[in-house]
Structure formats: C-alpha cells, structure tokens
Amino acid sequence: MNKRDLIDAISDRLGDKKTATEAVNAVLETIQETVAKGDKVAITGFGVFEKSERAARTARNPATGATINVPATKVPKFRAGADFKERVNKGA
Structure with a gap:
C-alpha cells in the first residue's frame, strides 16, 4: 500500500x-x-517514532574493497507497539 x-x-x-x-x-x-x-511521537498500541543517532564509522566498499569513512548521521526510527505486533502475527 x-x-x-x-x-x-x-x-x-x-x-x-x-x-x-x-x-x-x-x-x-x-x-x-x-x-x-528530536521529540518522540508515541501512538499507544501502534508504535513510537523517534530520532536516532548513528555514530561515525568506517565501512568497506564491497566492489573495490576500499575503506570509506561514513560520517555520523541522524535517522528516523520506528518501534512497533504491542497491539501492532500482535495483529501482524495473527495475519489480519
């Protein structure tokens, strides 16, 4: 959908x-x-939307094998609530 x-x-x-x-x-x-x-949105039974911080890290390009420095970044994160998880497990 x-x-x-x-x-x-x-x-x-x-x-x-x-x-x-x-x-x-x-x-x-x-x-x-x-x-x-930076605030959290919590919808009871559905889930929580929040900002998460990813630390800077070193990654590797799989094609070339070269190392790449990945800067720190902020990303949105969603955690499903208990009712949502239960409904998904039931399949309807």
Whole structure:
C-alpha cells in the first residue's frame, strides 16, 4: 500500500477524498516535524517514532574493497507497539 492507496482506504471510511488527503498529510507532516525536532511521537498500541543517532564509522566498499569513512548521521526510527505486533502475527 502506498500513500495514494492509504488515502483511498481512508476516504472509503470518511466518504470524502479531500478530507482523507488532508488528514493523511497532516498526520505525516506532524510526525516528521516532531521527530526532526528530536521529540518522540508515541501512538499507544501502534508504535513510537523517534530520532536516532548513528555514530561515525568506517565501512568497506564491497566492489573495490576500499575503506570509506561514513560520517555520523541522524535517522528516523520506528518501534512497533504491542497491539501492532500482535495483529501482524495473527495475519489480519
């Protein structure tokens, strides 16, 4: 499912595609802005979105074998909640 499919699924429930599009965009933008600031977004039963820091490291190019210095970076991270994990394990 991509973003368009998600909007279609939500518009089926709400009855209005414009409202569904605005809702999906608002939720995603709010999560992105909050995590980018360094705060955590915890949705009970669903999961937690947060910023994680990766330390600088030395990697190896598999094609040439040359070593590469990879700088430290910040990445988004998601941890699924218990209800989400349970639903995935049940398959529905």
